Amino acid sequence: MITIRDVAMAAGVSVSTVSHALSGKRTISEATKAKIRNAIEELGYEPNPNARALRGSGSGVIGLYAYDITESFAASIIKGVERVAREKNAYLLFTSGTEFDENLLEGIDFLKRRRVDGIIIAYGIRQPIAEDVLASLDARVVAVNTSGQPRVPSVQPDDLGGGEIAAGLLIAKGSTHPLFIGGPPSRVASADRLAGFAKGLQRSGIAFYPERQVAHGDFTPASGASCLDLLLDRCPDADAVFCANDYMAAGAINRAGALGISIPRDLKVIGYDDREFAAFWPIPITSMALPLEEMGATSATMLFDRIEGREPEPMHLVLGARLVERAST
Amino acid sequence: MITIRDVAMAAGVSVSTVSHALSGKRTISEATKAKIRNAIEELGYEPNPNARALRGSGSGVIGLYAYDITESFAASIIKGVERVAREKNAYLLFTSGTEFDENLLEGIDFLKRRRVDGIIIAYGIRQPIAEDVLASLDARVVAVNTSGQPRVPSVQPDDLGGGEIAAGLLIAKGSTHPLFIGGPPSRVASADRLAGFAKGLQRSGIAFYPERQVAHGDFTPASGASCLDLLLDRCPDADAVFCANDYMAAGAINRAGALGISIPRDLKVIGYDDREFAAFWPIPITSMALPLEEMGATSATMLFDRIEGREPEPMHLVLGARLVERAST
DNA sequence: TTGTAAGCGTTATCAC
DNA sequence: GTGATAACGCTTACAA
Numbered sequence: 001m002i003t004i005r006d007v008a009m010a011a012g013v014s015v016s017t018v019s020h021a022l023s024g025k026r027t028i029s030e031a032t033k034a035k036i037r038n039a040i041e042e043l044g045y046e047p048n049p050n051a052r053a054l055r056g057s058g059s060g061v062i063g064l065y066a067y068d069i070t071e072s073f074a075a076s077i078i079k080g081v082e083r084v085a086r087e088k089n090a091y092l093l094f095t096s097g098t099e100f101d102e103n104l105l106e107g108i109d110f111l112k113r114r115r116v117d118g119i120i121i122a123y124g125i126r127q128p129i130a131e132d133v134l135a136s137l138d139a140r141v142v143a144v145n146t147s148g149q150p151r152v153p154s155v156q157p158d159d160l161g162g163g164e165i166a167a168g169l170l171i172a173k174g175s176t177h178p179l180f181i182g183g184p185p186s187r188v189a190s191a192d193r194l195a196g197f198a199k200g201l202q203r204s205g206i207a208f209y210p211e212r213q214v215a216h217g218d219f220t221p222a223s224g225a226s227c228l229d230l231l232l233d234r235c236p237d238a239d240a241v242f243c244a245n246d247y248m249a250a251g252a253i254n255r256a257g258a259l260g261i262s263i264p265r266d267l268k269v270i271g272y273d274d275r276e277f278a279a280f281w282p283i284p285i286t287s288m289a290l291p292l293e294e295m296g297a298t299s300a301t302m303l304f305d306r307i308e309g310r311e312p313e314p315m316h317l318v319l320g321a322r323l324v325e326r327a328s329t
Numbered sequence: 330m331i332t333i334r335d336v337a338m339a340a341g342v343s344v345s346t347v348s349h350a351l352s353g354k355r356t357i358s359e360a361t362k363a364k365i366r367n368a369i370e371e372l373g374y375e376p377n378p379n380a381r382a383l384r385g386s387g388s389g390v391i392g393l394y395a396y397d398i399t400e401s402f403a404a405s406i407i408k409g410v411e412r413v414a415r416e417k418n419a420y421l422l423f424t425s426g427t428e429f430d431e432n433l434l435e436g437i438d439f440l441k442r443r444r445v446d447g448i449i450i451a452y453g454i455r456q457p458i459a460e461d462v463l464a465s466l467d468a469r470v471v472a473v474n475t476s477g478q479p480r481v482p483s484v485q486p487d488d489l490g491g492g493e494i495a496a497g498l499l500i501a502k503g504s505t506h507p508l509f510i511g512g513p514p515s516r517v518a519s520a521d522r523l524a525g526f527a528k529g530l531q532r533s534g535i536a537f538y539p540e541r542q543v544a545h546g547d548f549t550p551a552s553g554a555s556c557l558d559l560l561l562d563r564c565p566d567a568d569a570v571f572c573a574n575d576y577m578a579a580g581a582i583n584r585a586g587a588l589g590i591s592i593p594r595d596l597k598v599i600g601y602d603d604r605e606f607a608a609f610w611p612i613p614i615t616s617m618a619l620p621l622e623e624m625g626a627t628s629a630t631m632l633f634d635r636i637e638g639r640e641p642e643p644m645h646l647v648l649g650a651r652l653v654e655r656a657s658t
Numbered sequence: 659t660t661g662t663a664a665g666c667g668t669t670a671t672c673a674c
Numbered sequence: 675g676t677g678a679t680a681a682c683g684c685t686t687a688c689a690a
Contacts, residue, residue, distance in 0.1 A: 006671095014677045015669095015677085016671095019668070019669060021671090023669080026668090026676090027675070032675080046442050049444060050379045050383040050388065050666085051379075051383050051666070053668095054380050055667080056668090056670090056682070058643075070403055075399050078423070078425075079399055082423070088486070094407070096408065098411075128609070141690080142598075158684075216422040231687050250606075265511055277606040280549075280579065280580070282583050323392070330683090332683055333684065342660075344684080345660075345662075346659085346661075348684070349686090350684090356659070376683085378681080379682090380666090380682070381683085381684060382684095383667065383682090383683080384683080384685045385686090564684090642659095655662085660689100662689075663689100665685085666685090667682105668681100669680105671678105671681095672679085673679100
């Protein structure tokens with residue numbers, strides 16, 4: 001292993017000169033700079049990050065806790081995080097919740113033990129940060145997919161706005177009796193998407209009676225199908241359905257097909273999340289794409305702000321969803 | 330920051346005693362052990378991993394290079410790797426190819442600079458390790474999803490065996506005129522699946538003429554559809570089709586539906602990879618599930634073998650695929 | 659069974 | 675502009 005001393009020897013200067021040449025923290029004559037560059041090149045010197053971290057000034061590693069990497073959302077978020085980390089020349093230490101039985105506190109602790117410079121917590125489903133977790137977090141943490149809470153900077157998708165956009169599209173397509181198929185009412189994303197949808201309809205003066213036109217499934221295709229049955233029973237004159245995710249939209253489309261309902265002529269369907277399969281479903285599904293990579297990248301930027309002593313501005317960022325129109329509408 | 334010295338002070342012993350108590354590398358009296366435990370507990374001491382890494386004996390971090398984390402295969406492989414890493418109390422430094430313009434050499438270098446104890450390379454699509462890469466790799470590397478090459482331990486899925494299983498299933502279901510829709514012929518996975526399929530058919534004495542019964546798409550749903558058209562044209566009496574991946578199977582099923590062909594009655598369809606959507610496709614798709622998590626876990630085990638100075642046994646592991654039967658057959 | 663002390667490779671504080 | 679040198683927190687001979 002080749003060290004800074006070797007470089008100093010080869011260049012005929014002292015270690016401190018080499019160190020300073022590397023960091024640029026003091027003025028070095030062009031001549032010595034060149035000698036040092038040559039020596040480094042020749043020897044193939046690479047500074048030892050462990051020694052650097054030991055001496056002080058951060059380790060150049062950030063920790064990422066993702067609830068379930070297997071969930072495709074996590075992957076896209078990580079991709080965004082990594083992009084920014086690369087720009088900052090930082091490394092990404094990865095941990096997933098599944099390995100800690102979803103015990104976030106323990107996972108965070110694991111990362112802290114490694115002396116990471118900061119931590120990004122990517123929640124699998126939108127939720128507030130638990131009290132005990134909140135208490136244990138210090139300044140170098142950013143949360144993704146949570147609600148804006150004091151102290152911890154956060155990035156979240158604009159589910160409310162997404163719902164509104166969906167409403168706008170259906171209205172533009174001529175719908176006057178739209179339905180909504182949601183996930184469990186307790187799920188923030190589903191609730192927000194519904195709220196935005198209702199708001200969008202109201203603004204255009206479209207009547208919307210949640211007690212009749214809304215049903216709640218469990219985000220699975222099967223529940224999308226059964227909810228559609230239920231709703232069509234209650235509202236035979238329905239002409240569109242907004243589903244809180246693509247799985248339920250897929251199920252609803254299947255069901256409609258089985259019932260002989262023509263899509264999009266008789267029923268327009270719009271999903272959410274823009275899952276991969278939406279693009280090539282037998283009837284390709286119009287959907288709302290989440291700004292996942294952007295969420296990851298933004299959270300990383302915020303984290304580096306904090307690491308470098310700046311306050312992220314704003315502290316809580318809400319990123320818009322993007323409408324992807326396909327055959328189902 | 331609380332150090333080993335603080336613990337030593339508090340416990341009234343020397344630092345080396347504390348160090349040895351922690352590592353268990355020499356016998357310490359129960360009494361002092363207890364004192365040390367108490368001090369650690371009380372002070373909340375956590376050993377500094379950077380100092381440890383600096384002094385010697387590994388950093389406790391392994392690097393994982395995945396071509397594209399956004400590809401769902403990568404996520405499952407990572408999950409397997411992480412499980413084993415946790416058992417070994419090691420950390421995972423993550424890097425994806427997309428951040429290095431798929432320049433594997435550069436990505437590997439990035440990880441090496443961080444002084445990781447070892448590296449797992451997870452290829453996105455099955456391929457041999459490039460010559461230049463091979464040359465740059467040292468002993469502490471394991472490759473996933475490649476072919477068995479000397480020097481570098483590897484883990485790969487048994488695409489050949491998977492093809493045979495697919496043939497066996499179709500035969501069991503009474504097929505006598507099966508078709509094959511492959512990806513680009515140059516793709517190892519597709520070629521192996523076809524070879525296994527042909528082998529399985531031959532063993533049961535089913536006639537199979539590749540020049541007529543095989544078509545090559547590009548792994549997309551659209552190509553699955555067009556290949557089916559082509560093949561049905563050539564073989565109107567076909568009663569089954571094995572597709573080299575689920576995307577093409579999905580496209581083929583769509584197309585068959587449009588042509589009024591009843592699945593599975595008139596045409597049995599089997600895909601490969603067991604993608605998420607296969608389970609809830611309008612006609613759920615029979616598929617071959619890849620042993621992804623197992624591949625990840627095994628590669629990690631092999632890597633730790635090497636790190637700890639043992640030779641992995643065997644050097645090249647081929648893991649079987651699992652048949653998942655659904656409505657399409 | 660325990661303690662002393664010499665590094666590991668850097669950076670930063672002095673001094674020149 | 676440049677050099678010594680003392681830390682950083684830990685492990686591990688070597689002594690006792």
